[in-house]
Amino acid sequence: MKRTFTITGVAPRTLTRSLQANPVVLSARLFATLPSEAKVIKYHATGQPEKVLKLETEKLPQVGDNDVLVGFLAAPINPADLNMVEGVYPIGPKAPAVGGNEGVAEVLAVGSKVKGIAVDDWVIPAKPGFGTWRTHAVAPESSLLKVKKDIKPEYAAAIAVNPCTAYRLLNDFADLKPGDVIIQNGANSAVGQAVIQLAAQREVKTINIIRDRPDLGDTVERMKSYGAYMVVTEDKLGTPAFHRLISDLPKPKLGLNCVGGTSATEIARVLEKDSTLVTYGGMSRKPVQVPTSLLIFRNIQLRGFWLSRWVEEHSAEERLAMINTCWDLVKSKRLRMWAERYPLEDFAAALNRTTQAQRNRKAILVMKP
Amino acid sequence: MKRTFTITGVAPRTLTRSLQANPVVLSARLFATLPSEAKVIKYHATGQPEKVLKLETEKLPQVGDNDVLVGFLAAPINPADLNMVEGVYPIGPKAPAVGGNEGVAEVLAVGSKVKGIAVDDWVIPAKPGFGTWRTHAVAPESSLLKVKKDIKPEYAAAIAVNPCTAYRLLNDFADLKPGDVIIQNGANSAVGQAVIQLAAQREVKTINIIRDRPDLGDTVERMKSYGAYMVVTEDKLGTPAFHRLISDLPKPKLGLNCVGGTSATEIARVLEKDSTLVTYGGMSRKPVQVPTSLLIFRNIQLRGFWLSRWVEEHSAEERLAMINTCWDLVKSKRLRMWAERYPLEDFAAALNRTTQAQRNRKAILVMKP
Numbered sequence: 001m002k003r004t005f006t007i008t009g010v011a012p013r014t015l016t017r018s019l020q021a022n023p024v025v026l027s028a029r030l031f032a033t034l035p036s037e038a039k040v041i042k043y044h045a046t047g048q049p050e051k052v053l054k055l056e057t058e059k060l061p062q063v064g065d066n067d068v069l070v071g072f073l074a075a076p077i078n079p080a081d082l083n084m085v086e087g088v089y090p091i092g093p094k095a096p097a098v099g100g101n102e103g104v105a106e107v108l109a110v111g112s113k114v115k116g117i118a119v120d121d122w123v124i125p126a127k128p129g130f131g132t133w134r135t136h137a138v139a140p141e142s143s144l145l146k147v148k149k150d151i152k153p154e155y156a157a158a159i160a161v162n163p164c165t166a167y168r169l170l171n172d173f174a175d176l177k178p179g180d181v182i183i184q185n186g187a188n189s190a191v192g193q194a195v196i197q198l199a200a201q202r203e204v205k206t207i208n209i210i211r212d213r214p215d216l217g218d219t220v221e222r223m224k225s226y227g228a229y230m231v232v233t234e235d236k237l238g239t240p241a242f243h244r245l246i247s248d249l250p251k252p253k254l255g256l257n258c259v260g261g262t263s264a265t266e267i268a269r270v271l272e273k274d275s276t277l278v279t280y281g282g283m284s285r286k287p288v289q290v291p292t293s294l295l296i297f298r299n300i301q302l303r304g305f306w307l308s309r310w311v312e313e314h315s316a317e318e319r320l321a322m323i324n325t326c327w328d329l330v331k332s333k334r335l336r337m338w339a340e341r342y343p344l345e346d347f348a349a350a351l352n353r354t355t356q357a358q359r360n361r362k363a364i365l366v367m368k369p
Numbered sequence: 370m371k372r373t374f375t376i377t378g379v380a381p382r383t384l385t386r387s388l389q390a391n392p393v394v395l396s397a398r399l400f401a402t403l404p405s406e407a408k409v410i411k412y413h414a415t416g417q418p419e420k421v422l423k424l425e426t427e428k429l430p431q432v433g434d435n436d437v438l439v440g441f442l443a444a445p446i447n448p449a450d451l452n453m454v455e456g457v458y459p460i461g462p463k464a465p466a467v468g469g470n471e472g473v474a475e476v477l478a479v480g481s482k483v484k485g486i487a488v489d490d491w492v493i494p495a496k497p498g499f500g501t502w503r504t505h506a507v508a509p510e511s512s513l514l515k516v517k518k519d520i521k522p523e524y525a526a527a528i529a530v531n532p533c534t535a536y537r538l539l540n541d542f543a544d545l546k547p548g549d550v551i552i553q554n555g556a557n558s559a560v561g562q563a564v565i566q567l568a569a570q571r572e573v574k575t576i577n578i579i580r581d582r583p584d585l586g587d588t589v590e591r592m593k594s595y596g597a598y599m600v601v602t603e604d605k606l607g608t609p610a611f612h613r614l615i616s617d618l619p620k621p622k623l624g625l626n627c628v629g630g631t632s633a634t635e636i637a638r639v640l641e642k643d644s645t646l647v648t649y650g651g652m653s654r655k656p657v658q659v660p661t662s663l664l665i666f667r668n669i670q671l672r673g674f675w676l677s678r679w680v681e682e683h684s685a686e687e688r689l690a691m692i693n694t695c696w697d698l699v700k701s702k703r704l705r706m707w708a709e710r711y712p713l714e715d716f717a718a719a720l721n722r723t724t725q726a727q728r729n730r731k732a733i734l735v736m737k738p
Contacts, residue, residue: 090666260661282661289658292629292651295673297459302671304664 027119028109034069035108036060041133041347041365044096046087049351053085053099055344061138065113068141070123072367074157075103075132076339077354078190079281084129091128091308098131100365104147104156105137114141122149124160124323126316128308132157135344135367145316147323151331154339154364158190162362163326163335164319165280165307166194170202173276173303174254178203181249183270184256185209185234185263186283188219190337190362193226194326195256197335200227207246209234209263219360226336234259237266246270254278261286273298280305339364396488397478403438404477405429410502410716410734413465415456418720422454422468424713430507434482437510439492441736443526444472444501445708446723447559448650453498460497460677467500469734473516473525474506483510491518493529493692495685497677501526504713504736514685516692520700523708523733527559531731532695532704533688534649534676535563539571542645542672543623547572550618552639553625554578554603554632555652557588559706559731562595563695564625566704569596576615578603578632588729595705603628606635615639623647630655642667649674708733 028034038060043052063069081100084092107121117123123144125132130143147156169191170176182199186192187208199206208223210216212233220231236242251272257264258281268277268290277300279288294300311319329335340361342350350363397403407429412421432438450469453461476490486492492513494501499512516525538560539545551568555561556577568575577592579585581602589600605611620641626633627650637646637659646669648657663669680688698704709730711719719732 090662257661265656279661279664282665287634287658287660288664289656290671291656292626292648292673293459295648295657295671296650296675297673297678299673299675299678301673302659302664304661304666304668304670306665306668309666309668 027114028069035071035136038134038136039344039367040098040131040135041100041344042096042098043085046085046095049082049085049099049355050348053347053351055347058134060136063109063111063138064140065111066140066142067111067138068107068114068117068123068144069109069136069138070105070144071108071136072103072105072132072134073122073153074341074364074366075100076158076161077133077350077363077365078102078161079283079354080161082351082354093129093131097129098134100132100134101125101128101130102157102160103130103132103365104153105132105144108136110141117141117144117146121146122156123147124156127311133344133347133365145320145323147320148327151327153368154341154366155330155337156327157364158337158339158362159326159330160323161307162190163194163198163330163337164322165191165305166198167322167326168307168310169195169256169278169280169305170198170204170254172305173278176202176204176253179205179250181205181207181229181252182254182256183207183209183252183267184258185267186258186281187228187231188223188360189258189281191258191280192256193223193338194335196223196226196228198329200229201329201334205229205249207232207249207252209237209259209267215360222338222360234263237263238269242266243270251275256280257288258283260284260288262289264288265290268294268300268302271298271300274300276301276303278303278305338362341366396483397438404440404505407503407505408713408736409467409500409504410469410713411465411467412454415454415464418451418454418468418724419717422716422720424716427503429505432478432480432507433509434480435509435511436480436507437476437483437486437492437513438478438505438507439474439513440477440505441472441474441501441503442491442522443710443733443735444469445527445530445559446502446719446732446734447471447530448652448723449530451720451723462498462500466498467503469501469503470494470497470499471526471529472499472501472734473522474501474513477505479510486510486513486515490515491525492516493525496680502713502716502734514689514692516689517696520696522737523710523735524699524706525696526733527706527708527731528695528699529692530676531559532563532567532699532706533691534560534674535567536691536695537676537679538564538625538647538649538674539567539573539623541674542647545571545573545622548574548619550574550576550598550621551623551625552576552578552621552636553627554636555627555650556597556600557592557729558627558650560627560649561625562592562707563704565592565595565597567698569598570698570703574598574618576601576618576621578606578628578636584729591707591729603632606632607638611635612639620644625649626657627652629653629657631658633657634659637663637669637671640667640669643669645670645672647672647674707731710735 255277
């Protein structure tokens, strides 16, 4: 990143012309021309993302006393972002709105009453619905969380949702000890990849269910390099061969489901008594279905997990502690993220990658290549 | 009941001839001839109850030092009893075995080392699998629990499973307060009838789902006389009319499911956020099915309840406390049980009644009319 200089407590008139146009800004990059416009990926009505999302240029509002002007560095495209654009997600801004819920931005200027964030800091959105697919934004300090700056922006941009979901799934629904086994479907999703790695670090074995795909061998190899104990395709689930395959392992103490349908049923069938099948996604768009006997006689519990809800119910400090745990793992390369960078302008290509059934890499929009 | 006299601590030789044949019996009814045989409803191999269950006469074993000789007064036919006979229940004795898991018996004689049970006491089985469809049994003291004697035997016989299940369902899965609403299907089952009454006593409103039936009007009337707040037939579930009907009520904080299939799905749909759908039966033999969105975004939890498991994990004292709570409610007529008495010999008719889809009354076998 290029070196910048910051000044604090200096009256606006000593700053450059663009700052004079923003009279309440008390701190900004010296000699830097602050932007007056932003490029945004916006939808004016909910609908099919490919159709309703457009690249537009918007004028930035004044930076108020409590506001922060940020320049986004990177922002991923997550499945939930697209559900929000489609209007099928239970939360989110009303259209017209800018898409995207997570990302990392650098601070370009702060208002006179901003206390906890300074120019050149990196920040992420404090809540869902921020609209991160944009080059710049002016937002209240309270809507942003300061993070560290010591990993690549494309990783920093994508830690708060998927790795943190994996972290919670492994911590909130079972007391996992070394040698324990868990089972997950959609195991090659960004959450699934993080689950594999976080579990392996705790010496928890993962049985990973993925869809069959043309590059199956490569995918399995990479998942195993992440620490996957076993990788099995969906069509094997429930077969005698599958049951033989897992018969030497302790029964899984946790099931993770982002698919639904029979995939979830078959996972529930192999779980240890008293354990939980956690649903955090429904990629097949089919309901979760379990025989009553599993609920009654094996005391299998079915629960859901939604990170947005967790964020709502926990303090920013608790959330940052979790993010920092994942962040440090990324920094030390113990948590690898498989990302593919797309310039913001190539949004259509990034979107196309995201909606492909067997994508392996997470599409990350980069605003400052 | 006819008056009897008991003696304790008297040497066997002072007793009648039948007691002399049972030399370790230290206490028995004076001048009463103890039975040497029992009539039992037995199956020699698992299978369709109508085919495999037979009325037989068996010789009773000697009463050992730690044993108790009991004469059964009454025993219900519960659905789980029949599943056990069919061999589709996860616990139970190996065939050949006597059917029936609950019932009440009077004590006719006790062995010399029996401490907590005396002649003329009433007892119930301590664990499932006792085999209660019989006139007499000799069993270890540890396999029996002493109960009170102040309600009718046909009620005493049927408290330990269905009313206790209802009691646990209302206590273990939600913190219900006056004015709260719950919803249940199979609401005219013995458990459902108890749920209605126990809930009404706590001023908890019940939405009760039942199958349509020829005597629907009478059934609804009786359920309302028990305290049912609302009774709706299965076919109305999920319709706009149903949603209008319940729209003025607070959302149910607990769902109780003994049916499965779409009935369970529709109950899950109307539950309050963060609440639990408890499955304790699967009369439709269809799996429980819920959209992933209910699990993720509304945090609906699916759990199972199995009283046998609860009994296994709790002390006899805890269980007796629960039984006594229900017992006292029955005695004071605040918990009514709708039973139909059948002599043990009319087992086939009782069985026929039990397997009818729209039975209202619980079939209770009576051994001592």
